[in-house]
Amino acid sequence: MSKSSRVLVLNCGSSSLKFALIDPHSGALDLSGMGDAFGQGEPTVSWKFNGDKQCTTLPAEARHAEVIRFLVNEILSDCPDLRDNLVAIGHRVVHGGEKFSHSVLIDDAVISTIQDCVALAPLHNPAALHGIEAAHEAFPGLPQVAVFDTAFHQSMPRHAYIYALPYELYRDHGIRRYGMHGTSHRYVTERAAELLNLPVNEVNIISAHLGNGASITAVHNGHSVDTSMGLTPLEGLVMGTRSGDVDPGLLLHLSSRLDYCLKEINDMLNKKSGLLGISELSSDCRALEQAASEGHDGAQLALDIFCYRLAKYIASYHGVLPQVDALVFTGGIGENSSLVRQKTLAHLSGLGYALDEARNQRARFGEEGPISTEQSAVTLVIPTNEEWVIARDAAGLVPPTSPNSDPCSRE
Numbered sequence: 001m002s003k004s005s006r007v008l009v010l011n012c013g014s015s016s017l018k019f020a021l022i023d024p025h026s027g028a029l030d031l032s033g034m035g036d037a038f039g040q041g042e043p044t045v046s047w048k049f050n051g052d053k054q055c056t057t058l059p060a061e062a063r064h065a066e067v068i069r070f071l072v073n074e075i076l077s078d079c080p081d082l083r084d085n086l087v088a089i090g091h092r093v094v095h096g097g098e099k100f101s102h103s104v105l106i107d108d109a110v111i112s113t114i115q116d117c118v119a120l121a122p123l124h125n126p127a128a129l130h131g132i133e134a135a136h137e138a139f140p141g142l143p144q145v146a147v148f149d150t151a152f153h154q155s156m157p158r159h160a161y162i163y164a165l166p167y168e169l170y171r172d173h174g175i176r177r178y179g180m181h182g183t184s185h186r187y188v189t190e191r192a193a194e195l196l197n198l199p200v201n202e203v204n205i206i207s208a209h210l211g212n213g214a215s216i217t218a219v220h221n222g223h224s225v226d227t228s229m230g231l232t233p234l235e236g237l238v239m240g241t242r243s244g245d246v247d248p249g250l251l252l253h254l255s256s257r258l259d260y261c262l263k264e265i266n267d268m269l270n271k272k273s274g275l276l277g278i279s280e281l282s283s284d285c286r287a288l289e290q291a292a293s294e295g296h297d298g299a300q301l302a303l304d305i306f307c308y309r310l311a312k313y314i315a316s317y318h319g320v321l322p323q324v325d326a327l328v329f330t331g332g333i334g335e336n337s338s339l340v341r342q343k344t345l346a347h348l349s350g351l352g353y354a355l356d357e358a359r360n361q362r363a364r365f366g367e368e369g370p371i372s373t374e375q376s377a378v379t380l381v382i383p384t385n386e387e388w389v390i391a392r393d394a395a396g397l398v399p400p401t402s403p404n405s406d407p408c409s410r411e
């Protein structure tokens with residue numbers, strides 16, 4: 001792999017597509033951007049290319065394929081050198097079922113497994129398939145690599161991933177905890193080990209990824225041993241629009257007593273719950289913090305519940321791990337919301353957590369480092385970098401025969 005190699009990373013969500021052109025060796029970004037607000041009028045594409053920020057709108061019907069076409073024909077066409085140095089396309093795929101514990105080159109069998117998992121990640125896997133198809137059209141000769149959110153969690157022991165349901169549901173239908181956000185939890189684990197000066201296979205952390213989706217993972221000796229998301233990305237923590245854990249009896253009650261049909265239950269739990277549902281205002285943590293500071297009771301309650309439920313998971317993972325070297329906050333909320341970190345740790349003083357408020361306030365917008373006092377349980381903020389992990393995995397899987405690979409300098 002030559003020093004000028006680049007990987008194009010695509011992270012396709014249901015209503016957005018994030019893209020980045022990355023040097024897999026250093027993680028340096030030539031280009032990063034996103035197509036946003038699909039299905040809500042004219043989608044915007046915004047990007048930063050070698051430091052310059054730009055933005056445009058696309059026709060209302062534009063989705064993943066159109067954004068990828070715009071990326072190829074308009075944005076990347078300005079830099080023929082970079083296109084020549086592209087060695088692979090890396091795709092974030094949320095659900096890979098039980099089949100993948102590592103990233104893989106995409107072929108028909110891989111596509112078919114991603115299709116099989118659509119029902120388990122209905123907001124995410126169809127979008128990844130659109131991205132793979134569009135990228136294949138745009139770059140027919142380039143290797144494409146799938147990096148699965150579920151892969152990092154394949155190390156969980158059976159007692160963590162089997163639900164207390166009839167065992168045949170696992171045996172015959174694969175119903176079990178899979179866990180998501182694994183690419184982020186993996187990055188955070190590796191980075192925490194570096195910051196703590198420990199070999200990665202000796203680090204024990206609790207990693208809280210708090211974005212629009214949110215999940216928390218217990219990492220023992222560098223491996224995921226439990227995580228809050230389950231069969232689907234709906235279980236666990238309170239999220240932007242997802243409920244997280246509820247009493248399963250609720251579903252029966254909604255159906256038998258309140259006449260909800262399956263589609264209504266699905267929409268309610270995935271799209272109308274979480275921070276949005278409680279606050280009746282917004283799924284966006286920033287908007288809720290602002291509203292709560294102005295006295296909005298729903299916003300305050302949503303933040304209170306979010307932090308309380310997160311603290312309960314952190315406490316329970318102290319029972320999962322023999323030792324905790326650090327609690328780590330990451331994701332848009334984890335990296336930026338000093339309020340959420342402060343409210344969460346306020347529940348955990350019994351476990352030795354205490355914030356250094358000055359450090360907590362400083363940790364924003366990409367700042368990395370400890371936010372705990374010297375004497376208390378170590379708490380870190382680590383900005384996640386899923387794109388770099390995806391780029392590294394993709395570059396590492398480029399076949400030696402690929403036109404852009406350089407067999408003499410492969411790592």
Ligand SMILES: Nc1ncnc2c1ncn2[C@@H]1O[C@H](COP(=O)(O)OP(=O)(O)O)[C@@H](O)[C@H]1O
Nearest residue numbers: 210211212213283284285286331332333336337
């Ligand atoms: N400065 C900030 N303060 C509080 N919350 C923030 C801040 N910046 C971003 N967030 C929150 O981060 C969340 C989005 O996280 P992100 O990881 O970008 O999402 P995604 O899961 O879509 O990748 C939103 O709730 C947003 O309000």
Ligand SMILES: CC(=O)OP(=O)(O)O
Nearest residue numbers: 180181211212213233
């Ligand atoms: C799995 C998941 O919830 O992903 P995201 O946070 O990107 O929605």
Ligand SMILES: [Mg+2]
Nearest residue numbers: 211212213331
């Ligand atoms: Mg994210």
